[in-house]
Amino acid sequence: MRVLAAVLRKELRLELRTFESVPGMVLFGLTIFVVFHFGLERASVEGDLAAGILVVTLLFAGMLGLNRLYVADEEQGGFDGFLLAPVDRTWLFVAKATALFAYLVALEIVMVPAFALLLLEPGLGQALPELVLVLALTNAGFAIIAALVGAIAVRTRARDLLGPLIALPLLVPVVIAAAGLLEPLLREGGAGGLDAKWLAILGLYDLVFGLLSVAVFDPLLED
Amino acid sequence: MTTAIELAGLGRAYGERAALDGVSLSLPAGSTLVVFGPNGAGKSTLLRILATLLRPTTGTVRVLDGELPREAWKVRGRIGLLGHDPLLYRELSARENLRYHARLHAVDPARVDELLDAVGLGARADDPISTYSRGMVQRAAAARAVLHDPELLLLDEPRANLDPAAAAALEPLLTGTPERPRTRVVTSHDPAGGLAEADVALGLRAGRPVLLAPAAGVTVDQIGALYR
Amino acid sequence: MFADTLPGDQGTPYVVAAYLVFLALLLIYLAIMGVRVARMERDLAELDDLVREGRDTPPSSEQEPERIST
């Protein structure tokens, strides 16, 4: 755990110092809302359309996060510095996934109210606890895939393109489940409950890919 | 008098190109091996292999009491690397960088401040590395390399772009103390200076060891011949 | 016996198209592999000539490159 805390503390401090990821993700997200507004020519949305817009916007903002996740380590010797230490390498993956999870939470703190303000028809009040749970599971899915695929993509030539290209298809099940869960929450006539089936799928996805990533991460660091 | 490093036919190839080929030597603990050779001769590759950062493609490597790459975990944390890349985050300060490495190596944070003063960075410790001069970065990197009191020190031209004051400040750190001698592998382009501090001299040319002998018996122009 | 399994109703062109597409895909793949194998055979032939040449003329004695050693 000491290692996780050390790497995570360094990650968050580096982010606070350079503001590389979160501000960019927030601005990018808000811009996408505007684009959706003009693209769909809708002043307000609800139900499945609202769910779709929110999930897709978070997904693409997450892709920005993915592209920035390992850049500092690749360019400033972070990988070597970490490999020289007598620690289990999987902690780097856990720390990076947790860091991106934190960025996504920070992103959502700004974006969800903005979404309610700009586009969403029904208010958010009544469905907030369920919404937080769904977004948490979705963030976990994004963070796990981004931390794994980011490590694959960062040391290749076309990394800004390759990362999202690999991550997006992998995240389709998360998008399906998240949209399915959010749809009743954002419906006009008041919140429906959470669909257990989709909750199970999202939870299973996070669990399976979490364990899988931990198992296959180490070979990415050897040279 | 155990041996710190044991190499037998060590080779490293990138596809067809052999960066290192057929290096064999045995270095007793506490002694200093100085590696000479033109750029691209494989000096840095050798250091990265010894530092467990690079897997050898042929031959066997035994460093301290671990056979690489299988037992790398055994020796990691007991080796200090000061390479061309300082391995420090430019946006963080020297103190923050060293604190991070201290936590990774489970080293008492107090040692960080102690080292920062030792290398003469006490005043600027909290400014980001990006504001440091080349010499100051090298001092911070040296402090990072010896932070965890390694048994084996790998130094890639440690005195490059260092002013005399900085070199003097780093000297005690990089040589270890008589009662706790440090095994060292140092690469150098300075035949005279290099031979002076060497116990064993190794000459590399295009990845092949063309010269391997106790430093006492090696003359400066033999080293010079490597570069012609 | 075939009457009931092969009528000419409007579905036929699609089925035929599907099987033809599959066949075309297969043929393209085999063609590419064929080109690769042909290139390999040409290289092999070239190497054969070399070996034959080598055997006819005795190999010249090569001079061991001078090494600096103490």
Place this chain on the structure above:
Amino acid sequence: MHGKGLRGLSVATIVVLVGAFAVAAFYAPLDADQGFRQKIFYLHVPLAIVALVGFIVGGLLAIQHLRTREPIWDLRSYVAIHISLILGVGVLVTGAIWAKSSWGVWWLWDEPTLVSFLIVFLLYGTYTPMRFAIEDRERQARYASVFAITAGAFVPICFGAVRAQPQEVHPQTFGSGDLPGPMWLTFLVCLAGMALLFYTLYRFEIAAKLARGRLRSLRRQLLDDAPVQRRSAAPTI
């Protein structure tokens, strides 16, 4: 020495495959409502199953590669995925044709197997560009194996997630239970033919690649001019 047994295998494949298609065309009874169109089923579904199994096999071979670190496993994983991708093109095209003939539209978002196959295909489509983007051979193999394992585990999950979607408009023609005897038998023969085809192409390509590797090393020994190795996605032994 690499291609031993290939001739026998190729003959067997041709016999079984052509036989299977003949059986499908002449022996299999007409589907009650879809009539003759249903016969694409005997091509499209076996092709899809073999391609998907090929992807998963590629993942298993990649696990073996990470465990043993021998390049031969990376070659096998690469070839398995490479051929599955080629069959995948066939699956998507025949799937579109089947959709057009049965439901009058070239693509159908309600058909879960087609949709999930497209997602899997898009994912594996990045396999070769990713390999090409990494220059160092050894690292290329290692990263490709990590990709193959992750993607291999993704295939069933993707099918599960897409299939769980509510709009199940069209009757599922491929259900193990409801197929009458003769159709089921024909389907099995076609599946066997397609699996044999995959295995033959797999063995064929591996033999070709090993022979090319052998050739290159011979050339290097004889001509002593090591041809500068072009960047390529394919592994070379």
